[in-house]
Amino acid sequence: MIPVVGLVVGVGLGLWLQPDVPESLRPYLPVAIIAALDAVVGALRALGERRFDDRVFVVSFVSNVLIAAFMVFLGDQLGVGSQLSTGVVVVLGIRIFANAAAIRRRIFRA
């Protein structure tokens, strides 16, 4: 119940406030979303395998987002922003697909 309420509140807040993302923060948003998505998909898989743990989820969520943003920042400072972002997206993408595949196997047995 709490997770669903959280999602609804998040969407509602976003639509209601419509905050203007500062230009300097814009490169971080997409990568941060991919990192968060990785944590969420991982959590869904763990939920399916009856291993879900709120503390692990929260820690992995926060650390994923922070590390992804930090890597984009680092890439920007080193002048290889796009390459590092690509690397982050590739690794997180693989994890997302692998977790999604595990969920799919569990649900459809295929």
Place this chain on the structure above:
Amino acid sequence: MTMVDRAEGLLDQIAEQSLDDDYYLVRSEPRTLTERLLTGIALTCFALMITVAAVQTRLDRPATEREQQALADDVRLRQSIHDQRTERLADLEGEVAKLTAAADRIDPSTETSAVRVGGVGVRGPGLVITLTPAADDGGPGAVSDTDLRRITNAVRYLGAEAVAVNGQRIGSLTSIRTAGSAVTVNYRSISPPYVIELIGDGPTIRERILGSRLGATWEDRAADTGLGFRIDIASDVRIGAIDDSRLRVTHATVPEVKK
């Protein structure tokens, strides 16, 4: 192990460890409300980020469109300015043509001037003076550019309205010079015999030439060296207009530049 194998191994490893290891640690104590609330907050943040990104992208789209629209407007504006200027150019060209025509029509002195400077072709009675050099050594038997200059100036002074040497009209900017072995008129080479055609009162001019010192000199030179000097009265002499490039004086001016 090749590089490709190693890279594939790395990707496999990522795929295998896709679920955080910590989920595999079995915890004995039950979930607390705080932890569940934190999960909710994390999910709130997740949904918020996605929504904000989506809204931002939607809001940015009109900005790009506005920019595109502004550029298109700019192009249209400049095209219309260009069209206006082209139109104005056509107007001005028409005006110039009209004014030129009006000047020719209204001012009778324009035509006289045009005849004098050689701007129009003329036809009428006159004289034909033929000079055939007896030698080309530069002596009295030869005909030089100076001789031609003197005789053309003299006939104008004596009443000729239009003069041409071997078909080259003499105008206010005409030069008669020697270039190499040939004489040039209006920068065109001519070769002997030199035929000087002129329009005017033929008999009178002929009389004046023969009565002048110039005529006497030429007759003496003809008798001494055998060069040909003939003056024939012609009832119909046609003299063409001078080449346009020898009719205009052009000056360079510095155009006004708007700052």
